[in-house]
Amino acid sequence: MLHIKDLHANIDGTEILKGLSLDIKPGEIHAIMGPNGSGKSTLASVLAGNEDYEITGGSVTFGDKDLLDLSTEDRAREGLFLAFQYPVEIPGVSNINFLRTAVNEIRQYKGEEPMSAGDFLKLVKERSALVELDGKLANRSVNEGFSGGEKKRNEVFQMAMLEPKLAILDETDSGLDIDALKIVAQGVNAMRSPERSFVVITHYQRLLDYIVPDFVHVLYKGKIVKSGSKELALELEARGYDWIKEEVSA
Amino acid sequence: MAYAGDDELLEHVTGKEYEFGFTTNIESDKAPPGLNEGTIRLISQKKNEPEWLLEWRLEAFRIWSEMVEPEWAHVQYEKPDFQAISYYSAPKKKAQLNSLDEVDPELRRTMEKLGISMEEQKRLSGVAVDFVLDSVSVATSFKEKLGELGIIFCSMSDAVQEHPELVKKYLGSVVPKTDNFYAALNSAVFTDGSFCYIPKGVRCPMELSTYFRINEAGTGQFERTLVIADESSYVSYLEGCTAPSRDENQLHAAVVELIALDHAEIKYSTVQNWYPGDENGKGGVFNFVTKRGICHLRSKISWTQVETGSAITWKYPSCILKGDHSVGEFYSVAVTNKRQQADTGTKMIHIGKNTNSTIISKGISSGYSQNSYRGLVQINKSAKNARNFSQCDSLLMTDHCGAHTFPYIEVKNSSAKVEHEATTSKIGEDQIFYCLQRGISEEKAISLIVNGYAKDVLNKLPMEFAVEAQKLLAISLEGSVG
Numbered sequence: 090m091l092h093i094k095d096l097h098a099n100i101d102g103t104e105i106l107k108g109l110s111l112d113i114k115p116g117e118i119h120a121i122m123g124p125n126g127s128g129k130s131t132l133a134s135v136l137a138g139n140e141d142y143e144i145t146g147g148s149v150t151f152g153d154k155d156l157l158d159l160s161t162e163d164r165a166r167e168g169l170f171l172a173f174q175y176p177v178e179i180p181g182v183s184n185i186n187f188l189r190t191a192v193n194e195i196r197q198y199k200g201e202e203p204m205s206a207g208d209f210l211k212l213v214k215e216r217s218a219l220v221e222l223d224g225k226l227a228n229r230s231v232n233e234g235f236s237g238g239e240k241k242r243n244e245v246f247q248m249a250m251l252e253p254k255l256a257i258l259d260e261t262d263s264g265l266d267i268d269a270l271k272i273v274a275q276g277v278n279a280m281r282s283p284e285r286s287f288v289v290i291t292h293y294q295r296l297l298d299y300i301v302p303d304f305v306h307v308l309y310k311g312k313i314v315k316s317g318s319k320e321l322a323l324e325l326e327a328r329g330y331d332w333i334k335e336e337v338s339a
Numbered sequence: 340m341a342y343a344g345d346d347e348l349l350e351h352v353t354g355k356e357y358e359f360g361f362t363t364n365i366e367s368d369k370a371p372p373g374l375n376e377g378t379i380r381l382i383s384q385k386k387n388e389p390e391w392l393l394e395w396r397l398e399a400f401r402i403w404s405e406m407v408e409p410e411w412a413h414v415q416y417e418k419p420d421f422q423a424i425s426y427y428s429a430p431k432k433k434a435q436l437n438s439l440d441e442v443d444p445e446l447r448r449t450m451e452k453l454g455i456s457m458e459e460q461k462r463l464s465g466v467a468v469d470f471v472l473d474s475v476s477v478a479t480s481f482k483e484k485l486g487e488l489g490i491i492f493c494s495m496s497d498a499v500q501e502h503p504e505l506v507k508k509y510l511g512s513v514v515p516k517t518d519n520f521y522a523a524l525n526s527a528v529f530t531d532g533s534f535c536y537i538p539k540g541v542r543c544p545m546e547l548s549t550y551f552r553i554n555e556a557g558t559g560q561f562e563r564t565l566v567i568a569d570e571s572s573y574v575s576y577l578e579g580c581t582a583p584s585r586d587e588n589q590l591h592a593a594v595v596e597l598i599a600l601d602h603a604e605i606k607y608s609t610v611q612n613w614y615p616g617d618e619n620g621k622g623g624v625f626n627f628v629t630k631r632g633i634c635h636l637r638s639k640i641s642w643t644q645v646e647t648g649s650a651i652t653w654k655y656p657s658c659i660l661k662g663d664h665s666v667g668e669f670y671s672v673a674v675t676n677k678r679q680q681a682d683t684g685t686k687m688i689h690i691g692k693n694t695n696s697t698i699i700s701k702g703i704s705s706g707y708s709q710n711s712y713r714g715l716v717q718i719n720k721s722a723k724n725a726r727n728f729s730q731c732d733s734l735l736m737t738d739h740c741g742a743h744t745f746p747y748i749e750v751k752n753s754s755a756k757v758e759h760e761a762t763t764s765k766i767g768e769d770q771i772f773y774c775l776q777r778g779i780s781e782e783k784a785i786s787l788i789v790n791g792y793a794k795d796v797l798n799k800l801p802m803e804f805a806v807e808a809q810k811l812l813a814i815s816l817e818g819s820v821g
Contacts, residue, residue, distance in 0.1 A: 165778035181791025191777035
């Protein structure tokens with residue numbers, strides 16, 4: 090579903106991704122871990138199409154499309170979703186209106202009719218329950234005045250509404266207490282399917298207790314330097330990253 | 340951009356006018372350029388006005404002649420040559436086109452985006468259709484219904500003939516001839532406008548709109564509007580249109596006076612979309628408007644405006660809160676793009692006790708435009724326990740535009756409570772990216788963000804206007820993030 094080959098990317102002239110390769114098949118969950126500054130969030134931004142980054146080499150295919158050729162909005166419409174580490178606030182725009190616009194733009198892209206108000210509201214009710222999001226939040230302005238936990242739950246709620254093929258969760262666990270973490274994980278697990286893949290970017294193995302990955306990758310200095318099964322995350326938790334760094338420099 | 344090719348259209352429409360009706364007897368249909376007592380006598384005579392109105396006009400002219408064009412506004416423009424303007428021309432026929440295919444495609448595209456129906460598009464662009472007949476019949480049935488309630492809604496010219504006592508009593512009572520340069524000019528030379536009177540205790544059952552006035556013959560250069568809400572009455576009045584309005588007259592100096600008698604309420608909403616000029620600001624309309632209302636005991640006046648057009652906007656819809664417990668409100672969204680300049684705001688003059696005013700102003704600047712809020716909150720000695728809340732926000736879309744705030748607050752009574760809040764922000768690239776990542780196009784993203792920003796004001800517009808105004812904001816700002 091997603092093939093990243095030898096990807097290089099710069100920001101302001103500094104190379105952050107230095108030949109990253111990764112293969113993700115439908116239905117898989119890949120966790121990406123790594124020390125601060127290794128390029129995890131850059132990877133998320135580059136895949137989503139943030140123009141602050143310059144792609145200097147490599148290729149990314151998504152389904153049968155050249156991802157790097159697509160605009161940000163078309164990547165989203167093709168089914169790529171990014172749960173932001175820091176979701177922005179949009180004052181005066183209700184969550185509902187925002188989502189309805191998004192849902193219908195994606196449907197239009199696929200040549201489908203706009204969703205009826207009734208069906209849409211039904212879906213909102215069903216999907217907001219997955220992350221135990223208060224119905225009132227749906228009518229509030231996008232992320233405005235939301236607590237940290239509510240913002241993250243709102244990201245997962247949006248994912249559930251847009252039903253992407255690939256969801257990238259960028260440190261969705263940061264700033265969450267254990268209860269909120271469980272709720273977020275429960276939402277993600279409810280959306281697991283044989284067609285839908287996830288990239289879970291995290292610092293902590295704790296999230297992976299609840300969202301169990303098929304693969305764990307260590308990103309270091311802009312490359313994936315080690316890959317393994319979920320046990321790798323436990324090992325990182327126990328031993329830190331120093332042994333990986335030593336392995337890389339050896 | 341929405342306005343590319345306007346020059347051509349203007350040329351097309353205005354050039355065509357002269358094919359009809361103006362080839363003969365120019366002397367009597369159109370006054371020669373220039374302004375003197377003779378011009379004013381001609382206007383008054385053509386309109387068959389009573390002697391007192393002629394005298395009123397002449398006095399205004401004498402006052403105006405002594406005045407100097409003001410320069411305090413934060414706008415720059417070449418001053419109009421007042422002697423080069425023709426101050427009277429007979430109502431023109433609209434250029435008649437045979438089908439919508441003859442209408443400028445750019446104009447049609449804008450109208451389609453606004454969601455204006457086929458029929459409506461035809462009417463607005465002057466295409467000859469049966470619909471015109473329909474609109475007359477709709478307007479006629481409206482008039483009948485209003486007539487049953489004793490509501491007078493007609494052109495100012497008709498009002499002068501049919502209701503001279505009301506016109507004489509209220510004309511110039513809120514905006515005196517001496518008020519300012521443009522108001523004095525308007526008083527001397529106004530040719531038409533709207534007149535509205537709501538009798539005691541009557542709640543006008545529909546939004547009154549210049550739109551349905553059958554005798555409307557294109558908006559005049561010097562319009563005069565007078566709305567009188569008698570005791571305990573209510574009226575909601577809509578002015579303007581979201582469709583792009585073009586006019587061959589560069590200078591517009593209108594005067595609007597509102598009178599809310601005891602316990603009455605007037606809601607006055609404006610959507611202004613005059614031609615803003617080309618990329619370099621050439622050819623746009625200068626809009627110098629004086630709008631003011633007076634509130635008597637426990638009455639309320641609410642101004643709501645969405646300003647997106649004109650090269651220069653100079654406009655301060657104001658409230659004189661004379662009566663105790665009276666309420667004044669001003670809700671404004673002013674969008675400037677390209678080289679547009681807007682200096683707009685309000686004055687809230689508190690005279691009565693327990694008077695209350697609210698000001699919500701949302702400026703949106705894009706391109707190379709300059710957008711200023713200018714407001715005065717004046718609490719007079721007599722205004723015990725007066726209250727005001729002002730909020731002035733500015734949103735910048737580009738690095739080249741400017742937003743300015745000039746709030747004046749004068750308090751002469753220590754029991755007053757005056758609050759002022761102001762913010763300036765730049766539209767966030769992160770907000771747009773967030774929308775794009777959800778599959779929303781940039782155009783829709785800007786529309787969402789801007790409409791969210793202006794929501795507090797748009798919510799005050801009557802339903803049918805609000806929907807169009809939202810689309811208008813988006814169109815005015817197309818492709819403007821940078």
